[in-house]
Amino acid sequence: MWEKVKDITRGHSLWMLYYCTGCGAIELPPTMTSRFDMERFGIGPMATPRQADILLVTGYLSTKTLRRVIYTYEQMQSPKWLVGFGSCTLNGGIYHDSYATINQLDQYLPVDLYLAGCMPRPEVIIKGFKQLMEMIKTGEADGWKQYQDNREWYRENQKKALGDLLYTTR
Amino acid sequence: MLQKDFIAKIKQEFGLDPAHIKAVAEKKLAVTVDSGEALSFLIYLKNIDFIQLSLITAVDWIDENRFELVYTLVSWEKNLTVSVSTFIPRDNPVIVSVRHIWPTAKYYEWDINEFFGIIFSGHPEMGNPLFLEGWSEKPPMRKDFDPQAYSYERFPSRKYDYKVENKGRVIE
Amino acid sequence: MALIGKIVLFIVGAFVFQVALSGFSRKVIARIQKRRGPVFWQNFYDIGKLFFKKTSISHGFIFDFGVWMAFGGTVATLLFVPVGPYSVFPGQTNFIVIIYLLAIGSLGMAMSAVGSANPYASMGISRALTQMFGYDVPFALTVVIMIYVHRTSQVAKLAAVQSDIGWHLWVMPLSALVAFIALMAMLGKKPFDTPIAPAEIASGPLVEYSGKYLGMLMVQHEFATFVEVGLFVNLFLGGGSTLLIYLVKYIIVYLLTVIISALMARFRVEQTVAFFWKWPLVLVFIQALIIIGIGIR
Numbered sequence: 001m002w003e004k005v006k007d008i009t010r011g012h013s014l015w016m017l018y019y020c021t022g023c024g025a026i027e028l029p030p031t032m033t034s035r036f037d038m039e040r041f042g043i044g045p046m047a048t049p050r051q052a053d054i055l056l057v058t059g060y061l062s063t064k065t066l067r068r069v070i071y072t073y074e075q076m077q078s079p080k081w082l083v084g085f086g087s088c089t090l091n092g093g094i095y096h097d098s099y100a101t102i103n104q105l106d107q108y109l110p111v112d113l114y115l116a117g118c119m120p121r122p123e124v125i126i127k128g129f130k131q132l133m134e135m136i137k138t139g140e141a142d143g144w145k146q147y148q149d150n151r152e153w154y155r156e157n158q159k160k161a162l163g164d165l166l167y168t169t170r
Numbered sequence: 171m172l173q174k175d176f177i178a179k180i181k182q183e184f185g186l187d188p189a190h191i192k193a194v195a196e197k198k199l200a201v202t203v204d205s206g207e208a209l210s211f212l213i214y215l216k217n218i219d220f221i222q223l224s225l226i227t228a229v230d231w232i233d234e235n236r237f238e239l240v241y242t243l244v245s246w247e248k249n250l251t252v253s254v255s256t257f258i259p260r261d262n263p264v265i266v267s268v269r270h271i272w273p274t275a276k277y278y279e280w281d282i283n284e285f286f287g288i289i290f291s292g293h294p295e296m297g298n299p300l301f302l303e304g305w306s307e308k309p310p311m312r313k314d315f316d317p318q319a320y321s322y323e324r325f326p327s328r329k330y331d332y333k334v335e336n337k338g339r340v341i342e
Numbered sequence: 343m344a345l346i347g348k349i350v351l352f353i354v355g356a357f358v359f360q361v362a363l364s365g366f367s368r369k370v371i372a373r374i375q376k377r378r379g380p381v382f383w384q385n386f387y388d389i390g391k392l393f394f395k396k397t398s399i400s401h402g403f404i405f406d407f408g409v410w411m412a413f414g415g416t417v418a419t420l421l422f423v424p425v426g427p428y429s430v431f432p433g434q435t436n437f438i439v440i441i442y443l444l445a446i447g448s449l450g451m452a453m454s455a456v457g458s459a460n461p462y463a464s465m466g467i468s469r470a471l472t473q474m475f476g477y478d479v480p481f482a483l484t485v486v487i488m489i490y491v492h493r494t495s496q497v498a499k500l501a502a503v504q505s506d507i508g509w510h511l512w513v514m515p516l517s518a519l520v521a522f523i524a525l526m527a528m529l530g531k532k533p534f535d536t537p538i539a540p541a542e543i544a545s546g547p548l549v550e551y552s553g554k555y556l557g558m559l560m561v562q563h564e565f566a567t568f569v570e571v572g573l574f575v576n577l578f579l580g581g582g583s584t585l586l587i588y589l590v591k592y593i594i595v596y597l598l599t600v601i602i603s604a605l606m607a608r609f610r611v612e613q614t615v616a617f618f619w620k621w622p623l624v625l626v627f628i629q630a631l632i633i634i635g636i637g638i639r
Contacts, residue, residue: 040379096321
């Protein structure tokens with residue numbers, strides 16, 4: 001019962017990390033400003049990964065960005081959620097045959113929700129966030145638990161894509 | 171400055187054959203030089219007011235077995251754009267760096283080195299990664315590199331199972 | 343036991359009132375920007391979510407201790423501010439004590455920002471302390487004039503004497519204006535919000551806090567707001583003979599700062615200090631000469 005109260009509290013106040021990884025980030029300012037107001041659901045942008053709950057991976061990820069996104073995801077506090085935004089995180093999108101971008105995001109990080117489109121419009125973003133809120137309130141969204149449980153599998157995939165650079169600090 | 175005045179000026183002062191100078195558009199010229207005198211031509215152009223280096227890029231002519239390097243220079247006083255192109259052999263591509271003339275050439279030359287494999291002598295960052303960290307294949311913009319095969323092998327795509335209802339056929 | 347009950351009731355009441363009011367102020371800002379805002383109990387959800395995080399990352403003992411010091415110092419300050427006709431320790435609402443304890447909040451955050459070795463944190467804290475250096479001098483001078491004229495430094499007595507001579511807002515208008523601007527700097531509202539500055543230096547001193555630490559700092563910020571706005575209402579608007587009148591005055595002053603801050607951009611920190619040491623200081627000196635020359639009537 002106390003868990004239910006906690007889940008409802010977490011569902012009503014989601015802070016997303018304002019980290020624009022790809023070209024999908026152009027749809028975030030219209031969602032936050034006056035026309036499609038996102039703050040009325042309690043969602044607000046935050047500046048650092050330590051304060052945020054949701055990591056929004058907007059668009060394609062090159063291997064250079066993927067390494068930094070993995071570091072950012074591991075710096076956030078659990079419970080945390082990851083939303084894959086745009087078709088490039090789903091199946092590669094229009095860059096599916098490029099030598100530099102990855103094709104499926106959930107081989108490397110656990111994804112809770114995908115929003116398809118190139119780009120998805122702000123109405124789709126808000127509908128996706130409302131669905132994420134429902135999933136949080138019923139306790140279905142547990143990507144962070146899966147990351148902790150299947151850590152070796154994720155690590156192996158990350159090493160296959162990134163090589164040995166995953167542990168360097170440059 | 172009118173274009174034909176400028177072409178006459180270059181021919182007179184530098185001694186280039188006018189067959190190598192082409193007027194591409196109203197304010198744009200394309201000049202072809204040998205790789206030996208490319209550097210002195212660029213320095214000459216810098217001295218007559220072409221102070222902005224817009225772009226350095228490379229083209230891979232794999233059938234003719236050579237690279238073409240294109241430098242685009244802009245002059246604000248004369249209101250002209252000149253693109254200077256030289257050819258270097260594909261087997262051992264080395265050319266001198268213009269970093270000391272225009273400091274912005276550092277990143278362009280680093281980029282071309284990473285993607286084409288051309289070595290600019292005198293540049294400190296040859297061989298260091300700029301965009302592709304941990305890259306161990308051949309430089310990816312060369313025409314004998316297959317990006318699709320590399321992508322499908324290293325980054326596996328998502329498998330969708332779908333049912334084919336009507337298969338299209340080619341009508342001869 | 344009655345004292346403990348009074349303390350707990352005071353703290354809980356201040357918490358509920360201030361958090362609901364700051365949630366309501368988010369709705370006011372949203373309406374100014376022509377959109378609907380969150381529900382007015384949104385800040386309770388935020389603080390609850392922060393306290394329900396499952397992991398938290400600490401950077402050592404100094405980091406933890408600084409947060410506790412900031413929180414405890416602000417709660418201690420809270421107990422000395424008179425609210426309407428009530429106060430937790432009657433007769434002990436000295437202004438010097440309140441100002442002294444109020445600095446512990448910033449110093450605690452400075453200590454823990456040093457404990458986390460992030461350069462953004464130390465940049466933010468140096469800006470916050472520089473800004474404090476700017477606004478403290480005019481604000482303290484306005485209150486020193488009042489203490490000199492009325493020969494007392496108890497905030498409750500300064501509030502009560504205004505029912506005889508009229509509000510200090512009308513009697514000393516220049517120092518009221520200076521104190522209002524200093525209030526906006528104390529609360530960290532735009533145009534004086536360089537310490538937090540989310541887009542510039544990644545939230546300044548708050549960059550390494552997460553989960554429970556951030557929750558405690560948010561609550562500390564709400565309590566500090568309560569103390570500072572309460573000081574302004576007591577010193578310049580006559581306190582309140584009943585609790586309801588005090589709360590209404592408080593709400594009006596707070597919403598005025600929120601509305602002004604929604605319309606302005608951000609100053610740089612050296613502009614802030616230069617601003618506070620130029621015109622507000624001159625105005626306070628003119629006010630002091632008027633008061634000493636003409637008298638309070």
